[in-house]
Amino acid sequence: MTDSKEFMAQAKAQMDAWSAEMTKMQAKMQEAGEASQAQMVKQMEALNDQRKLAEKQMEELGKANMNAAKDVQATMQKAWKDMEGQMEEARKKFMG
Numbered sequence: 420m421t422d423s424k425e426f427m428a429q430a431k432a433q434m435d436a437w438s439a440e441m442t443k444m445q446a447k448m449q450e451a452g453e454a455s456q457a458q459m460v461k462q463m464e465a466l467n468d469q470r471k472l473a474e475k476q477m478e479e480l481g482k483a484n485m486n487a488a489k490d491v492q493a494t495m496q497k498a499w500k501d502m503e504g505q506m507e508e509a510r511k512k513f514m515g
Contacts, residue, residue, distance in 0.1 A: 423480060423488050430477050433499065434470070437506060441466055444513040462509055469502045 441463065448459040476495040480488055 423492070426492055427477065427480060430473075430480075430495065430499070434473065434477070437466075437470060437502065440506065440510075441470075444509055447513045459513065462505075462512065466502075466505055466509055469498070469505055473498050473502055 444459075444466075445463065448456055448463065451459060473495065476491060476498055480491045480495060
């Protein structure tokens with residue numbers, strides 16, 4: 420398991436990458452027809468909810484002591500895996 424600071428740096432870099440990718444998806448959504456937009460909006464809302472959860476867990480990790488940090492890190496890794504799964508689905512729909 421990596422130390423907290425390294426993990427936080429990796430997590431922040433991943434969040435930044437996802438945010439940039441979500442911005443591109445929103446641009447594609449604007450180009451889509453009305454019917455497609457409704458589905459895309461729903462998926463973007465789910466991605467944003469997942470991102471907010473991951474951000475909250477990053478905050479908790481930053482506040483946690485070393486023993487608690489290991490538990491938070493394990494929970495956060497699961498959330499990251501879930502987020503990556505949702506991002507992959509969105510990539511297929513938004514980016515083709």
